[in-house]
Amino acid sequence: MAFAVTIDLVVFTIREDELCVLAVRRGVSPYCGRWALPGGFVQEEEGLLDAAQRELAEETGLEDLPVHLEQLATYGAPRRDPRLRVVSVAYLALAAELPEPAAGSDASEARWRPVADLSSPSRLAFDHDEILADGLERARGKLEYSPLATAFCADEFTVAELRHVYEVVWGIDVDPRNFHRKVTGSPGFLVPTGRRATRNGGRPAQLYRRGEAKLLNPPISR
Amino acid sequence: MAFAVTIDLVVFTIREDELCVLAVRRGVSPYCGRWALPGGFVQEEEGLLDAAQRELAEETGLEDLPVHLEQLATYGAPRRDPRLRVVSVAYLALAAELPEPAAGSDASEARWRPVADLSSPSRLAFDHDEILADGLERARGKLEYSPLATAFCADEFTVAELRHVYEVVWGIDVDPRNFHRKVTGSPGFLVPTGRRATRNGGRPAQLYRRGEAKLLNPPISR
DNA sequence: CCAATAGTGTCTTTCAGACACTATATA
DNA sequence: TATATAGTGTCTGAAAGACACTATTGG
Numbered sequence: 001m002a003f004a005v006t007i008d009l010v011v012f013t014i015r016e017d018e019l020c021v022l023a024v025r026r027g028v029s030p031y032c033g034r035w036a037l038p039g040g041f042v043q044e045e046e047g048l049l050d051a052a053q054r055e056l057a058e059e060t061g062l063e064d065l066p067v068h069l070e071q072l073a074t075y076g077a078p079r080r081d082p083r084l085r086v087v088s089v090a091y092l093a094l095a096a097e098l099p100e101p102a103a104g105s106d107a108s109e110a111r112w113r114p115v116a117d118l119s120s121p122s123r124l125a126f127d128h129d130e131i132l133a134d135g136l137e138r139a140r141g142k143l144e145y146s147p148l149a150t151a152f153c154a155d156e157f158t159v160a161e162l163r164h165v166y167e168v169v170w171g172i173d174v175d176p177r178n179f180h181r182k183v184t185g186s187p188g189f190l191v192p193t194g195r196r197a198t199r200n201g202g203r204p205a206q207l208y209r210r211g212e213a214k215l216l217n218p219p220i221s222r
Numbered sequence: 223m224a225f226a227v228t229i230d231l232v233v234f235t236i237r238e239d240e241l242c243v244l245a246v247r248r249g250v251s252p253y254c255g256r257w258a259l260p261g262g263f264v265q266e267e268e269g270l271l272d273a274a275q276r277e278l279a280e281e282t283g284l285e286d287l288p289v290h291l292e293q294l295a296t297y298g299a300p301r302r303d304p305r306l307r308v309v310s311v312a313y314l315a316l317a318a319e320l321p322e323p324a325a326g327s328d329a330s331e332a333r334w335r336p337v338a339d340l341s342s343p344s345r346l347a348f349d350h351d352e353i354l355a356d357g358l359e360r361a362r363g364k365l366e367y368s369p370l371a372t373a374f375c376a377d378e379f380t381v382a383e384l385r386h387v388y389e390v391v392w393g394i395d396v397d398p399r400n401f402h403r404k405v406t407g408s409p410g411f412l413v414p415t416g417r418r419a420t421r422n423g424g425r426p427a428q429l430y431r432r433g434e435a436k437l438l439n440p441p442i443s444r
Numbered sequence: 445c446c447a448a449t450a451g452t453g454t455c456t457t458t459c460a461g462a463c464a465c466t467a468t469a470t471a
Numbered sequence: 472t473a474t475a476t477a478g479t480g481t482c483t484g485a486a487a488g489a490c491a492c493t494a495t496t497g498g
Contacts, residue, residue: 001266002224005298005309044223044307048298074296074311076227076270085266087227087309089296160449178488180451202449203495218486382476400461402478424476425468440459451494458487466479471472 003076004086007051008039008128009059010072010135011093012169014152018114019168021132022059022101023124025109030082031125035118037132038110039088052091059110060101067095068151072135080127088126092135094151140169145219147189150210156193158205159183170222182220188213225298226308229273230261230350231281232294232357233315234391236374240336241390243354244281244323245346247331252304253347257340259354260332261310274313281332282323289317290373294357302349310348314357316373362391367441369411372432378415380427381405392444404442410435 011022023035038059042051048071057063069091076087101110115136123129142148149165150157163179183189190208198204233244245257260281264273270293279285291313298309323332337358345351364370371387372379385401405411412430420426 001226001263003227003264003309004223005225005227041223042225042298042309045300047300048296048309071295073293074270076264076311078267078269087225087264087270087311089298089309158450175488175490176449177451177453177490182487184451198449198496200449201447201497203451205450221487381478397461397463398476399463399478399480404460406478420469420476422476423470423474425470425478427477443460445498447496447498449494449496451492453492454490456487456489458485460483460485462481462483464479464481467477469474469476471474 001085004081004084005042006039006086006088007042007048007055008037008075008088008090008131009052009055009093010037010090010132011056011059011067011095012115012135012139012152013095013097013112014165014168015097015112017164017168018116020112021115021118021135023111023113023118024059025111026125034123034125035113036125037090037128042089048089049091052089052093056091056093060095060098062098065095065098066155067093068148069093072131072138075127075131077127088131090131090135092138094139094148096152096154140222143169143220144222145216147210147213147216156195156197156207156209158197158199158207159190160199160205162190162208166220172222179220186213186216189216223307226303226306227264228261228308228310229264229270229277230259230297230310230312230353231274231277231315232259232312232354233278233281233289233317234337234357234361234374235317235319235334236387236390237319237334239386239390240338242334243337243340243357245333245335245340246281247333248347249331256345256347257335258347259312259350264311270311271313274311274315278313278315282317282320284320287317287320288377289315290370291315294353294360297349297353299349310353312353312357314360316361316370318374318376362444365391365442366444367438369432369435369438378417378419378429378431380419380421380429381412382421382427384412384430388442394444401442408435408438411438 013020024038026034026036040055072090072092074089152165159180163174166174188211191211193207195207196204197207235242246260248254248256248258262277294312294314296311374387381402385396388396410433413433415429417429418426419429
């Protein structure tokens with residue numbers, strides 16, 4: 001039995017206080033005209049992660065992206081693609097704010113779409129609603145016990161910017177004082193650069209870079 | 223580009239104070255004679271989870287197994303199988319103690335092997351060392367914040383038996399008093415049946431069944 | 445000066461971890 | 472009786488959450 005194997009990407013970023021996902025409008029059948037997650041076929045001599053990185057570079061138009069990329073899950077229901085039997089390996093990517101993407105070969109349009117606009121009966125193509133929901137849940141959960149939130153920030157960032165990531169992804173308010181104490185007290189999470197920045201008036205904030213820590217203990221609870 | 227798609231199973235159980243994994247000795251090339259994880263090809267009209275359930279039933283010889291089964295990860299390095307391009311979707315299964323398994327069609331032998339015996343340079347076939355390691359890490363992590371440990375227990379079990387699961391999987395001692403307070407105080411985790419049992423002498427213990435809770439909050443920390 | 449944001453200190457409650465103690469079975 | 476295991480109570484230290492307070496900028 002022969003299968004086609006594809007990669008689908010759930011790429012999140014934060015733009016203007018909203019969690020956004022990279023979406024493409026399909027220009028070919030099936031689901032022509034419908035919004036979908038970006039993706040494509042795995043090539044003959046290509047590993048799965050390699051394929052995900054290639055697709056990500058193609059869709060965003062950028063090389064050497066400073067993004068987090070991890071495998072999410074694999075979807076292979078017999079008729080998820082009406083043309084042929086396709087098994088799709090989904091990857092989750094988190095990126096700092098990027099420029100508006102360019103449309104790829106088989107997409108008539110590519111855009112950052114607020115995740116809130118794609119909920120419920122928004123009906124992405126194929127089973128992409130399910131993949132998006134799984135990606136969102138993974139991202140939300142991982143913020144708790146990993147330093148993943150820094151993947152949404154630029155190379156240098158303030159504690160307030162990092163806190164903003166949590167607030168947008170979780171959709172709740174976080175106490176600035178307790179958050180500050182927690183993240184600056186978590187060893188290896190943040191490294192002060194010595195520089196300071198004034199972003200929105202008020203006292204200038206210390207700038208930080210991601211630290212070496214791979215796990216947050218204790219976690220930050222939702 | 224055509225791929226073969228397979229399922230590989232990481233099936234854990236606890237036997238005689240040891241965490242064991244279901245392993246088969248390969249009877250055909252490649253890796254003939256070597257130990258491997260059980261698995262097989264996904265059929266034409268079969269979903270991935272369906273295939274995993276079918277393989278699990280075939281390998282253990284039992285239907286309607288009361289086991290936990292979840293997708294683990296997907297492995298697709300270009301030359302992980304020397305014969306052809308294979309993408310394998312691995313599933314993690316956790317089961318209460320089961321009888322010694324029967325060998326399948328392409329395996330000369332099937333056995334429960336202690337995980338400790340398969341560490342380091344044990345060299346399972348293909349990339350199965352990596353899959354096993356990923357499965358072990360997933361199982362260990364999930365015990366912390368989910369009621370998954372009950373999947374290793376029979377339908378009715380004592381707090382001591384549940385504690386034993388944590389001790390064997392994590393390889394550490396757990397304080398019986400604090401553990402008892404914690405799990406019985408976690409709402410929806412355990413449901414007392416009213417029955418009692420004497421397993422090893424001493425005061426008989428209350429018997430419990432799994433509750434409805436899908437998440438443990440706060441988690442039990444390693 | 446005031447407004448706004450950054451960052452610290454302090455109090456209360458909750459919970460993990462250590463462990464003494466009581467309860468109920470078998471030999 | 473002794474012994475083994477089940478289950479409860481209590482103390483201590485760490486950390487979460489609430490929030491008063493100080494610090495440093497711009498207007």
